[in-house]
Amino acid sequence: MNRFLLPAGLFGLLVALLFVGIQRSPQKGVIPSALLGKPAPVFRLPSLDGSADFDSASMRGRWHLLNVWGTWCPECRVEHEMLLEIARSDDIVIIGLNWKDEDLLAQRWLAELGDPYDAVPVDRDGQVAIEWGVYGAPETFLIDDQGIVRHRHVGAMTAEVWAREFLSRMPPRQTVPDGPVMVPAPGAPGAPVEG
Amino acid sequence: MRRLNGAVAIAMLWGLWATSAIYAPSAQAIDPIELEDPALQQRYRDLSHELRCMQCQNQSIADSPVGLAGDLRREVRELLLRGLTDDQVRDHLRARYGDFILFRPDFNARTAWLWLAPVALLLLGLGVAWRVLRRRGALVSEDDSPIEEPRR
Numbered sequence: 511m512n513r514f515l516l517p518a519g520l521f522g523l524l525v526a527l528l529f530v531g532i533q534r535s536p537q538k539g540v541i542p543s544a545l546l547g548k549p550a551p552v553f554r555l556p557s558l559d560g561s562a563d564f565d566s567a568s569m570r571g572r573w574h575l576l577n578v579w580g581t582w583c584p585e586c587r588v589e590h591e592m593l594l595e596i597a598r599s600d601d602i603v604i605i606g607l608n609w610k611d612e613d614l615l616a617q618r619w620l621a622e623l624g625d626p627y628d629a630v631p632v633d634r635d636g637q638v639a640i641e642w643g644v645y646g647a648p649e650t651f652l653i654d655d656q657g658i659v660r661h662r663h664v665g666a667m668t669a670e671v672w673a674r675e676f677l678s679r680m681p682p683r684q685t686v687p688d689g690p691v692m693v694p695a696p697g698a699p700g701a702p703v704e705g
Numbered sequence: 706m707r708r709l710n711g712a713v714a715i716a717m718l719w720g721l722w723a724t725s726a727i728y729a730p731s732a733q734a735i736d737p738i739e740l741e742d743p744a745l746q747q748r749y750r751d752l753s754h755e756l757r758c759m760q761c762q763n764q765s766i767a768d769s770p771v772g773l774a775g776d777l778r779r780e781v782r783e784l785l786l787r788g789l790t791d792d793q794v795r796d797h798l799r800a801r802y803g804d805f806i807l808f809r810p811d812f813n814a815r816t817a818w819l820w821l822a823p824v825a826l827l828l829l830g831l832g833v834a835w836r837v838l839r840r841r842g843a844l845v846s847e848d849d850s851p852i853e854e855p856r857r
Contacts, residue, residue, distance in 0.1 A: 520829075541759070544803035610772060636776040643801040645759030645773060 555631035
């Protein structure tokens with residue numbers, strides 16, 4: 511009887527350890543960003559539309575999303591409709607970091623699917639993505655008005671992720687008289703909005 | 706028969722060697738770029754073997770063919786050419802990608818369990834083995850004595 515007590519106890523401990531491990535990683539394989547709570551990396555890149563270079567200094571004073579995307583990334587197409595939805599709500603400025611892509615394909619993508627971005631800096635060789643610790647697309651960072659990284663989501667943006675991981679971290683919305691109420695609607699309107 | 710066995714054994718050994726040679730991790734196979742300074746090249750090779758490819762996660766950036774691993778190798782090369790020490794290169798990448806990018810993370814409060822768990826488990830196993838062996842040893846000597854006595 512006594513000789514089974516120790517092995518059984520150890521086995522119980524192991525089960526508890528593994529259980530805690532599983533509980534603490536709800537999203538398997540998702541690695542927390544090393545930038546959380548730190549200032550967003552500084553960068554300057556050419557813009558996709560050929561206008562003046564994008565300077566990350568312009569991100570001060572308002573809350574921003576930095577969405578890392580590329581036309582080679584299937585999940586980016588999945589989340590595109592949701593990004594358009596967020597852009598329509600006007601809650602936040604969306605920067606679309608075009609990662610290791612081809613300008614022509616990216617321009618065609620935005621013309622066909624709609625453009626949710628306020629600016630599209632082009633990171634052709636992936637240098638800026640390394641500064642942000644990007645390891646796959648899509649990734650979406652939340653940056654506050656002081657330029658501090660507040661959150662990173664790896665994978666497609668959905669209405670649920672937007673409400674649970676992003677809106678909950680942002681300050682309550684200032685009441686704008688005619689502003690549309692931001693509801694994370696599952697069935698977003700099909701027609702993309704121009705601009 | 707015996708000769709056949711020997712031939713089979715040699716064939717199997719050769720097969721093992723051939724597959725390991727084909728699949729052996731090698732920086733040059735994927736990354737043909739070499740730095741001019743041989744000392745720097747050696748440091749670059751060593752470093753790229755201890756940095757994790759974040760996309761594939763169980764390969765180092767030296768062994769991985771994916772685009773991001775190539776970008777990270779370029780980053781390591783540029784940092785080395787800029788004169789950074791190995792530790793500075795590790796810190797540079799850890800500041801961006803976190804502890805996870807290092808196959809051998811530093812010892813700190815967050816990673817202590819990672820380093821100490823194997824030692825604790827080994828000690829535990831040795832303890833159990835010692836107890837079991839001691840008990841068996843006791844049984845054997847008790848069994849032996851009555852058989853040997855009548856022979857003398």
